[in-house]
Amino acid sequence: MLGGGGVDGAIHRAGGPAILEECRYVRARQGGCPTGEAVITTGGNLPAKHVIHTVGPVWNGGHQGEPDLLASCYRNSLALARAHGLKTVAFPNISTGVYGYPKDQAAQVAVHTVLGFLGEHELPEQVTFVVFDAENLRLYEQLLHP
Numbered sequence: 140m141l142g143g144g145g146v147d148g149a150i151h152r153a154g155g156p157a158i159l160e161e162c163r164y165v166r167a168r169q170g171g172c173p174t175g176e177a178v179i180t181t182g183g184n185l186p187a188k189h190v191i192h193t194v195g196p197v198w199n200g201g202h203q204g205e206p207d208l209l210a211s212c213y214r215n216s217l218a219l220a221r222a223h224g225l226k227t228v229a230f231p232n233i234s235t236g237v238y239g240y241p242k243d244q245a246a247q248v249a250v251h252t253v254l255g256f257l258g259e260h261e262l263p264e265q266v267t268f269v270v271f272d273a274e275n276l277r278l279y280e281q282l283l284h285p
Contacts, residue, residue: 146231150190154183158190175211179219189223191216195234198241206248209234213252221262229267232275246278 151158161180165172172178177193193216196208212233220228230249234240253266268283270276
């Protein structure tokens with residue numbers, strides 16, 4: 140949440156200091172964001188009005204609750220979006236970078252969790268999966284358009 144590397148760093152660089160200020164407030168108030176949880180801040184200079192921050196699990200072989208924690212990232216993020224009346228949400232490939240979550244397994248968790256949530260709620264109306272390489276694009280296309 141403090142603008143380190145990967146997607147978090149890119150969001151902070153593009154969104155500017157307002158996002159970091161709100162993230163620091165969240166950390167001071169609640170001590171950070173535990174794995175699987177989510178918080179919402181301003182979008183700062185981004186075209187989006189809000190950023191939903193979530194902390195994905197570090198992959199440890201899949202035997203320490205990683206699938207449930209990853210699913211919680213998506214569910215809690217979508218619940219926040221719904222609570223704030225957001226119609227659209229975009230997700231990166233949570234935990235598949237330095238956290239080492241296998242891309243194929245992460246994609247399955249993401250698609251299954253998001254489709255389940257959307258089947259039960261009117262908001263958000265649209266979810267976009269933002270993929271960063273050809274492998275992830277292929278995985279998501281196979282899962283979404285079998």
